Amino acid sequence: MNINFEIPDECFDRDNKLTEYDVKMLITNKLYEEGIIGTSLAAEIVGIDRAEYMSEMGKYGVGIYWMSEEDLKEEIENANKM
Numbered sequence: 001m002n003i004n005f006e007i008p009d010e011c012f013d014r015d016n017k018l019t020e021y022d023v024k025m026l027i028t029n030k031l032y033e034e035g036i037i038g039t040s041l042a043a044e045i046v047g048i049d050r051a052e053y054m055s056e057m058g059k060y061g062v063g064i065y066w067m068s069e070e071d072l073k074e075e076i077e078n079a080n081k082m
Contacts, residue, residue, distance in 0.1 A: 021046065022060075028053075029062040038070030 011018050028042035037045075043053035057063070 025056060025060050029057060029060050032057075033062060035069065038074065040070070040074065 007018075007023065024046045028037065028045050031037045032039065032042050039054055039057075040050050043050045046053060048056070
């Protein structure tokens with residue numbers, strides 16, 4: 001799905017310095033908080049790897065210690081591989 005919408009130029013002025021990256025982080029963080037997506041998909045949407053996404057989340061006010069069901073399953077699978 002591709003969603004397009006306009007963001008007023010005022011959001012991107014010199015003082016705010018809001019970037020496309022910021023918008024992607026803000027939207028994916030909200031989807032993550034709502035349990036709609038996990039960090040792997042969020043990172044893919046933003047265009048960075050999962051570890052970097054998780055490290056960036058705090059800068060946008062999202063705690064990294066809450067896990068979605070998807071992330072918990074992924075962590076369990078990774079632990080079982082060890």
